[in-house]
Structures are given as C-alpha cells and as structure tokens.
Amino acid sequence: MLKVLSFLGLLTLTMAAYAQPFCVDHGPYLQCPSIDGMTVYFTTSQPAFSYVEVRGGDCATPRRYVPCEAGLYMAYNTRNVVPLTGLRPATAYAYRIVSKPFKEFRPYHIVFGDSIVTPWETFRTLDDKATSLTLLVLNDVHGDADRLRRLLDIFPLKGVDLVVYNGDMVNYHEQESAPYGCFLDVSTEVFARRLPFLYLRGNHETRGCLARDYAHYVGTPSSRLYHAYYIGDCALVTFDTGEDKADSTAVYAGLCDFDGYREEQARWFAEEVMTDVRFQQAKHKIVLMHIPPIITPNIPAGEEHGNALLHRLLVPLFNAAGVQYCIAAHAHRYGMYERGTQGCDFPVLVNDNHSALLVEITPQGVATHIINDKGESLQQRRDQ
Numbered sequence: 001m002l003k004v005l006s007f008l009g010l011l012t013l014t015m016a017a018y019a020q021p022f023c024v025d026h027g028p029y030l031q032c033p034s035i036d037g038m039t040v041y042f043t044t045s046q047p048a049f050s051y052v053e054v055r056g057g058d059c060a061t062p063r064r065y066v067p068c069e070a071g072l073y074m075a076y077n078t079r080n081v082v083p084l085t086g087l088r089p090a091t092a093y094a095y096r097i098v099s100k101p102f103k104e105f106r107p108y109h110i111v112f113g114d115s116i117v118t119p120w121e122t123f124r125t126l127d128d129k130a131t132s133l134t135l136l137v138l139n140d141v142h143g144d145a146d147r148l149r150r151l152l153d154i155f156p157l158k159g160v161d162l163v164v165y166n167g168d169m170v171n172y173h174e175q176e177s178a179p180y181g182c183f184l185d186v187s188t189e190v191f192a193r194r195l196p197f198l199y200l201r202g203n204h205e206t207r208g209c210l211a212r213d214y215a216h217y218v219g220t221p222s223s224r225l226y227h228a229y230y231i232g233d234c235a236l237v238t239f240d241t242g243e244d245k246a247d248s249t250a251v252y253a254g255l256c257d258f259d260g261y262r263e264e265q266a267r268w269f270a271e272e273v274m275t276d277v278r279f280q281q282a283k284h285k286i287v288l289m290h291i292p293p294i295i296t297p298n299i300p301a302g303e304e305h306g307n308a309l310l311h312r313l314l315v316p317l318f319n320a321a322g323v324q325y326c327i328a329a330h331a332h333r334y335g336m337y338e339r340g341t342q343g344c345d346f347p348v349l350v351n352d353n354h355s356a357l358l359v360e361i362t363p364q365g366v367a368t369h370i371i372n373d374k375g376e377s378l379q380q381r382r383d384q
C-alpha cells in the first residue's frame, strides 16, 4: 500500500511539473564576457532542445549557436550553457532563445512539442580599446535576495560595464534551486539579461553537497573559476580564495585542498598573468578577491588561515607586478587599508555586506564610491 501511495505521489508531482506551460524558468543571464564572446545561461521547465540566435555585428541574418559535444547537439537537457563565439569587440548584439520540448524521445522516434521563442535581449561585447571601466561590486549577501535587490538599486546601472559578485552570495549549496533563489533570479530580472556579471566564489560557495556544481550556474571565459580579464587599458584579475579555515578543520571532513589551490593561483599569477604582455602594458592593474590578502580586525580565532596564506603567497607578487588596487570582501565590515598596510604597495578596499561599491577606473585613477542600504555614503575618493 505504501509503495502504491509513493508511486501515486511521484506521478502527481511529475504531472504537476509537466502541467505548467513549457517555459524558460531561469535566465537567460550573461556570463563569461570577453572582447569576442559571451555565454548565455538558462534553464527550461522540461527537457528540451534549446539554442540561441544572435543578430548584430556582422550577423546580417540571425546566427544559431547550439552547444555540441562529440557530434551530438545538447538535447533532452534542462540546464543550458551556450557560448557565443566569434563576436566583434565593443559591438552591440541581440539574442534570443529558441527551445523545443519533446513529446517523445525514443531511439528512432523523436517528436518535438511546440517551440517557444524568448524576446530579443541585447548586450555589448567588451571594448578592447577601452580607456575607462565602471564596475558595480556587491558581496556577502548570503542568500538574501531582497537585500541584493536593494543593493542593485543604489547606483544607476546605466554606465556600469560589469557587475562583480565578490563571493558569499549564498550560505551553502545543497539544493539545485538555491543559486536561483539566492541571487540568479533577481539578477536576471534586474540586469543580467543584458549586462554580464563576474562571479567570484567566497568561502560559503564551497560548502554543501552541491558545491562542486558551480560550473552549471556561473563561469569565466576559461575553464577556471579564477581569471584575468584584459579590457583596453584595464587588467582585472579575479581570484578564487577558497575557505577561511585550514583544510584540516574538522567540518571540512578532509574533502578540500584549498592551500594547494591557492598555491596554484599564485603560480598562475606569476607565470601566466605577470608574463602576459597585455597585463604588463595595462595602465590599471586591479585585483579582486573575496578573502582579503591582509589580516583584518575581528577575525574569529582559527579563521585567519585563508587571509594569512593569501598574504604570504600573493602580496609579494602583487607588489612586484605593480598592482594598483585590491578589492575584497568577507569581513562584513567596511575597511579602507591604505597603501603600506601590512606590506602592501597598494590600497586594499574591503566592502561590507550591506553596501554597494561603484568603481570607476579612468585615466585619472580609480574612483570608489560606497553607499550602504540605508543610503549613507561610506567612502568617496580617488586614488592614482
């Protein structure tokens, strides 16, 4: 009897899922911006065959982008990651999703349902000749989508080139829907259909049984979660700073090697970024990371490990590389640590968890403006 009830319950749930009209239920939102590409992320409410059409630039007629692996177009899937490649720098494009569910998907008999087509959305590729760049940086909202919405409303998004989520946008990840509810759906609604965001993991994104699935939700133009973006005069280097406590801490259960991962990133910065002529010639060298590479006040005992190791591994490299500015998060407390603090030849700005940080990088320097969700201005200054 129990088995029959369980079966009926499952059947009811399945029928309910399919009773709702077929739709794009999350996204589209933009990731992986570059001077010649962009990636569209979205999910559909049922398994489907989905692709993205693009027009603009040199695409006189819409060009179709369909992810293909080993000869097979992606199909009968709900999660979609569609790279748009071969685009022109600093060019406006329009895109839309075309998606067809399946009525039947048998080995030799496939029947599609009715297609849906989303409205055209627009975006611009990054400008390879940009002399200025405006970032909106938010961090540590810890799954509070209402707070995120308020923070996104503080500065006008018009004129912002990139939004940066600098970690701890969730508390942990143990349900597939969590990233959507925590920040992705609000982002899609407010800006991310047309303006990409960079996503840096914090120490909370690394927690939970699905923490290894982040590539399904966010990405960079490389296959790594840390990346160097070269945008005209600006080099933006993003790090993936890992956990705050030592890898041997009991709650991690022996399942992580963030010390090794931080060392990997230090090697990458020294061997690939610092030797890259685009980095060397960049007038502005900005690093972004969740955990600051300095010891900030009031770190609980045992939680300074990440800060200390990042300090030891990265600060000598940042000094040698001529890093101009470091933007960090994690402390839940505003802090402006001037050039010279703890051996850093660059200022370290730590944004708190209730504030929006606008960063305008121009030939005149780096202007920063922080306003919290009470409307109070915490900082407005310009650094050379």
Ligand SMILES: [Fe+2]
Pocket (backbone or CB within 6 Å): 167, 168, 202, 203, 204, 290, 329, 330, 331
């Ligand atoms: Fe954090």
